[in-house]
Amino acid sequence: MCGIVGAIADRDVVPLLIDGLKRLEYRGYDSAGLAVVDGEVRRVRRTGRVAEMEAAAQAEGFRAALGIGHTRWATHGGVTESNAHPHISHGEIALVHNGIIENHEQQRERLRALGYAFESQTDTEVIAHLIHHYRSQGDDLLAALQRAVRELDGAYALAVVDKREPGRLVAARMGCPLLVGLGEGENFVASDVSAIVSVTRRVIYLEEGDTAEVTRQGVRIFDAEGRPAQREVHVSDVSLASLELGPYRHFMQKEIHEQPRAIADTIEAVVDAGGFSPALFGADAQALLRDVDRVQILACGTSHYAGLVARYWIEAIAGIPCAVDIASEYRYRKVVADPRQLVVTISQSGETLDTMEALKYAKSLGHAKTLAICNVPESAIPRASALVFYTRAGAEIGVASTKAFTTQLVALFALAGTLARLRGALTEAQQAEYLEALRHLPGSVQHALNLEPQIVAWAERFATKEHALFLGRGVHYPIALEGALKLKEISYIHAEAYPAGELKHGPLALVDSEMPVVVIAPNDSLLEKVKSNIQEVRARGGEMFVFADADSHFGESEGVHVIRTPRHVGVLSPVVHAIPVQLLAYHAALARGTDVDKPRNLAKSVTVE
Numbered sequence: 001m002c003g004i005v006g007a008i009a010d011r012d013v014v015p016l017l018i019d020g021l022k023r024l025e026y027r028g029y030d031s032a033g034l035a036v037v038d039g040e041v042r043r044v045r046r047t048g049r050v051a052e053m054e055a056a057a058q059a060e061g062f063r064a065a066l067g068i069g070h071t072r073w074a075t076h077g078g079v080t081e082s083n084a085h086p087h088i089s090h091g092e093i094a095l096v097h098n099g100i101i102e103n104h105e106q107q108r109e110r111l112r113a114l115g116y117a118f119e120s121q122t123d124t125e126v127i128a129h130l131i132h133h134y135r136s137q138g139d140d141l142l143a144a145l146q147r148a149v150r151e152l153d154g155a156y157a158l159a160v161v162d163k164r165e166p167g168r169l170v171a172a173r174m175g176c177p178l179l180v181g182l183g184e185g186e187n188f189v190a191s192d193v194s195a196i197v198s199v200t201r202r203v204i205y206l207e208e209g210d211t212a213e214v215t216r217q218g219v220r221i222f223d224a225e226g227r228p229a230q231r232e233v234h235v236s237d238v239s240l241a242s243l244e245l246g247p248y249r250h251f252m253q254k255e256i257h258e259q260p261r262a263i264a265d266t267i268e269a270v271v272d273a274g275g276f277s278p279a280l281f282g283a284d285a286q287a288l289l290r291d292v293d294r295v296q297i298l299a300c301g302t303s304h305y306a307g308l309v310a311r312y313w314i315e316a317i318a319g320i321p322c323a324v325d326i327a328s329e330y331r332y333r334k335v336v337a338d339p340r341q342l343v344v345t346i347s348q349s350g351e352t353l354d355t356m357e358a359l360k361y362a363k364s365l366g367h368a369k370t371l372a373i374c375n376v377p378e379s380a381i382p383r384a385s386a387l388v389f390y391t392r393a394g395a396e397i398g399v400a401s402t403k404a405f406t407t408q409l410v411a412l413f414a415l416a417g418t419l420a421r422l423r424g425a426l427t428e429a430q431q432a433e434y435l436e437a438l439r440h441l442p443g444s445v446q447h448a449l450n451l452e453p454q455i456v457a458w459a460e461r462f463a464t465k466e467h468a469l470f471l472g473r474g475v476h477y478p479i480a481l482e483g484a485l486k487l488k489e490i491s492y493i494h495a496e497a498y499p500a501g502e503l504k505h506g507p508l509a510l511v512d513s514e515m516p517v518v519v520i521a522p523n524d525s526l527l528e529k530v531k532s533n534i535q536e537v538r539a540r541g542g543e544m545f546v547f548a549d550a551d552s553h554f555g556e557s558e559g560v561h562v563i564r565t566p567r568h569v570g571v572l573s574p575v576v577h578a579i580p581v582q583l584l585a586y587h588a589a590l591a592r593g594t595d596v597d598k599p600r601n602l603a604k605s606v607t608v609e
């Protein structure tokens with residue numbers, strides 16, 4: 001989603017803003033802009049890439065010691081230059097916004113009546129005029145911002161400058177991420193730390209309702225009531241290397257190949273804790289998890305599929321009923337609350353708005369046992385949860401999630417093991433067996449990555465197709481869902497996933513020689529059933545692409561292509577089978593020439609509803 005960066009310094013901040021916006025490109029966007037204060041407010045905006053906006057800024061000789069920049073992912077109003085941020089009021093106030101203002105129509109009417117003219121269709125423009133309105137009633141910029149945000153419903157991260165106050169920029173946060181970066185004689189605001197990592201690693205994460213004044217000398221933060229607030233300074237460990245491409249062609253490719261390391265790092269937490277232990281989830285975990293008798297998982301997209309895999313593990317290993325809901329559905333339905341239920345949220349960024357809102361809803365119903373599984377330290381969802389497990393995937397830049405997914409699976413497996421142990425449902429011997437399986441997992445994942453050349457050959461055949469079916473059974477059905485989602489996201493091939501047994505209940509009608517069917521067929525108890533499903537497809541002339549285990553004796557035949565994944569790795573098999581479907585999607589997208597890391601219409605951290 002949108003990226004915000006702002007800077008105040010004793011030097012020209014334009015290169016810093018451009019560099020920051022480029023580092024935020026991974027979040028997904030459709031236009032970019034910046035505004036600087038240099039006696040006047042000067043602005044440049046372009047639809048398309050940051051590089052185009054950069055060229056325009058250079059051509060116009062932009063230089064200034066104070067400025068704000070933005071990458072926009074349109075929600076209100078089309079992708080046009082006049083809708084791109086920053087928005088300006090009366091040539092004085094310039095503002096960038098991430099989020100959605102729900103009462104923008106009422107505010108627009110009110111401001112029109114006050115004489116304000118609108119140049120864009122965005123919800124954002126009302127904020128610029130509202131601040132200007134209070135500013136012209138005598139408030140200074142900070143006070144005007146604080147008054148304005150009190151009148152906004154919805155979600156926002158804001159950075160604002162005013163040509164009459166060149167010594168500061170002001171910022172506000174509600175529902176969308178924003179942090180302050182602390183430099184030497186220069187300070188910054190940004191949506192995430194990657195934007196400013198080349199200038200500082202010292203950051204303050206703003207809390208919900210906070211406003212901030214950022215000057216060259218320092219930062220003042222105020223809470224939602226406008227009282228001065230102290231916020232902790234964190235030193236970010238995001239490395240520049242993790243934000244750079246290195247020898248890879250795309251971040252997605254890099255991140256697919258980083259999975260053995262990411263998984264090993266995440267497993268290390270389990271090893272350090274001496275096995276499946278509540279200590280993995282935080283200091284209060286023992287007390288909170290002890291009497292859990294149901295689990296509710298809330299997530300979106302790929303994280304939701306991780307939750308679907310976890311349901312099998314939590315029910316089979318811990319014997320605890322587990323429900324999995326799409327966060328945006330859960331938050332709008334009447335839910336029967338159960339205080340002994342553990343509410344688990346899963347979000348790579350920890351900022352996914354739908355998941356955050358679902359968590360708030362669960363808490364409002366009295367759920368106190370909340371656990372976040374998340375990849376970004378100190379992000380909003382873990383901060384709003386009683387317990388947290390941080391996956392150790394490192395920065396994930398590609399919009400299509402890969403290493404975040406497989407490390408989430410490791411975290412969820414550790415949760416299933418821990419709940420089982422707390423209930424006395426796991427013997428020492430079983431725990432030892434599971435830990436052994438975990439130890440072998442990075443190697444099996446590496447083995448699956450080695451299948452890449454075979455998968456490239458398949459992908460070339462896929463690239464010409466417009467549709468694909470993915471089939472799986474049991475714990476591998478969510479992997480079929482994930483494979484279909486990956487293919488859709490980056491290659492734009494329409495793909496659907498079904499539990500293989502559902503084929504004859506409808507989708508079989510779609511099967512012909514133009515509909516490739518991918519089957520996840522590990523050598524588990526459902527293999528014979530999957531083989532029957534394959535015959536059903538073959539009988540209709542469908543071409544099959546089967547991922548089978550090395551030990552499954554699955555033979556190739558006319559119209560049935562087989563790639564053998566590593567020997568069956570038992571209960572962790574879904575993690576290993578995630579790899580070939582990621583590779584298939586990646587290489588199909590490459591063959592079709594799509595923008596793999598920034599697929600059209602999609603954003604990385606989905607911070608709007």
Ligand code: HGA
Pocket residue numbers: 001002072073074075076077083097098099100101122123124607608
């Ligand atoms: N609603 C604003 C900002 C959109 C946004 O935050 N996207 O991530 C707009 O449409 O311009």
